[in-house]
Amino acid sequence: MALDLAILSGAGALPPDLARAYPDALCITFTGINHSLPGRTEDHSFERLGKLFAVLKERGIRRVVMAGSMYRPALNPENFDAFMRQISPQLVAALQLGDDGLLRFVIDLFESHGFTVCGAHELLPELTAKAGILSQVVPQSKHHEDIEKGRALLGVLSDADIGQSTVFENGLCLGIETLQGTDALLRFVGQTPSYLRRGQGGVLIKTPKSGQDLRVDMPTIGPDTIREVQAAGLAGLAIDAGRVLLLEPEQTRALVAQFGLFLIAQEI
Amino acid sequence: MALDLAILSGAGALPPDLARAYPDALCITFTGINHSLPGRTEDHSFERLGKLFAVLKERGIRRVVMAGSMYRPALNPENFDAFMRQISPQLVAALQLGDDGLLRFVIDLFESHGFTVCGAHELLPELTAKAGILSQVVPQSKHHEDIEKGRALLGVLSDADIGQSTVFENGLCLGIETLQGTDALLRFVGQTPSYLRRGQGGVLIKTPKSGQDLRVDMPTIGPDTIREVQAAGLAGLAIDAGRVLLLEPEQTRALVAQFGLFLIAQEI
Known part of the structure; x- marks a missing residue:
């Protein structure tokens, strides 16, 4: 009620x-x-x-x-x-x-x-993820390195009140979210000429900014995000446990599985 | 000789x-x-x-x-x-x-x-700019505020070895350069939906990263940069005096004048 x-x-x-x-x-x-x-x-x-x-x-x-x-x-x-x-x-x-x-x-x-x-x-607590790997596919050690680099960068940017997301691939930063949002970032990453990328298989790292009021402005991912991650040639996503919303969680997970991506929620 | x-x-x-x-x-x-x-x-x-x-x-x-x-x-x-x-x-x-x-x-x-x-x-020392305003159009105080914000952000990013350029507009960060380069950044900024922007008139701020070896990897601007700045709806550019190359400097300045942009080189 x-x-x-x-x-x-x-x-x-x-x-x-x-x-x-x-x-x-x-x-x-x-x-x-x-x-x-x-x-x-x-x-x-x-x-x-x-x-x-x-x-x-x-x-x-x-x-x-x-x-x-x-x-x-x-x-x-x-x-x-x-x-x-x-x-x-x-x-x-x-x-x-x-x-x-x-x-x-x-x-x-x-x-x-x-x-x-x-x-x-x-x-709707079930809309956020508990810590763990939410996919069959598991991130490899190179993905964990990219996730760490991405988290370090977002930590630095957070103080400047910029960036909920970044994409790292084999150690290279392919993009940083600004006010255009995550989907625009992913489309930009997808347009990166292949000679600038070290192969494919990058990671989208998404996390709230420090001081972000999660009551009214919580980072979200959903089916569209997963489609853009796939289209950008990435291998998976890393989000914060309990602090990033999964919209339409069943369809989101189904697409992660369908595309063979990984999705990891981390306790921060 | x-x-x-x-x-x-x-x-x-x-x-x-x-x-x-x-x-x-x-x-x-x-x-x-x-x-x-x-x-x-x-x-x-x-x-x-x-x-x-x-x-x-x-x-x-x-x-x-x-x-x-x-x-x-x-x-x-x-x-x-x-x-x-x-x-x-x-x-x-x-x-x-x-x-x-x-x-x-x-x-x-x-x-x-x-x-x-x-x-x-x-x-070719004449390819870098001496400190000063290199255009008829002069940056306004709001542009100076954007330049300061952009420089502060680039300073923070520099330690992460990312970003030679950023675009600020009326206090908002519209983009951060990653490995795709300045022109790709400007095209991305130009695609920002107008409802996300606070009017037009932003600034491209471009500066070397700290520790960048200027002998082999110096930031540059040129006629293409100016065309992209114009196409993105920005008001001007701020660069470092002596540390950013102006390719085809005459044509670069002519385009700055033709589009009514400002170009300021700052002693850092």
Whole structure:
């Protein structure tokens, strides 16, 4: 039972997964933001958060989960309700802070209005992987070396608030994720001319940045990631146990098996 | 006069620039490596470096400059001369070390045979930029902020031996160069969906890695770089004074002017 839960829904497979697991939850969508929820949704607007808070309270909602990708919507101040007009100065400041700062601001808004902000991984723990090798294929020692190099690089980058992912292959760095996301990184890697690569068989390493708020911005992999890993000529993936979401986990694992990749979740 | 100089020529505009400035230099090309030198070249093979050293000494060559891009040629040990057979064990070790290690090994080989390895920038100082703004258009304060962020990131990455270049735009990192090179980075940046960018007007920041041997592996920009910067929707470029080569400097500057970009060389 989750009559006190609202799912604030963006695009992708995660909101439907949550809605299935919590059939009594209130599903909120936002004007201008894609979503893939079947029926049963209530549409709101980022320009009228005051109204959203009032509706959530009326319905007895105490917990909210933000799920799915929500690119910054274009806000038209003419449509702001009283609440949004009141917080406009702080919003202006938050908009300068980058995505992490803006998310932090949104979380604080909800919390200061008495809501608890949950992470999808707290509501659906089975969406994250336990430590271990999740595939029949096992990484070889050269893959472990690439994973170590990738993790070391991501550790360094994390302090600069950049990069959830990198690809290493036989000791070479083939790419670093920036704001275009993991799939764009993998397509870029796949276009690397073969004379620049030392054979194939690299590894995608994906991990949260240090200080990343896993409640609202958790790294994810899913079937599309696996297809791009395969298309890029890589041998497998290394993720953090408990800190990276597996979207559509059954299909994700099935594709890993079908392509003969490895998938390892590591306790960090 | 440079009767004691040999230009070891790879692809690109730099070998012809050097050949024009040093018309008496001996131009060496390599089987399987593209070059754009008109006439007057002598072809050698990486598989017969013993023969190359003998020829260079016969001709009175004392200085060599490696210029242009030379991707790793496929070496066939069956074609090795006695010298190459002798150094094979060390070559095997060097090949594991990555490009920087391999270059270091090649430099040591030449030096241990009595040659001086020069940098193209030492022979053609006018190919590097003096500190200052090399364009009519001047970077604005937001561009200086992006340049500072980019330099800070490259400083961090340098210790991991990654990245000569990065693109920042209004505080966001749009890409980091890996082994695919600067043009590939810029094409990737240009494909970034506009909803992920905060407007246009970013900066390409390019600088040597710490410890990079500028004699054989100096960062370069040229007309193609400027075209890609323009195509990616950026506002300009920031490079190091004296430590980044400007290929075809006149055409490079003309394109900077034509596209209304800025180009700043900074004393580091």
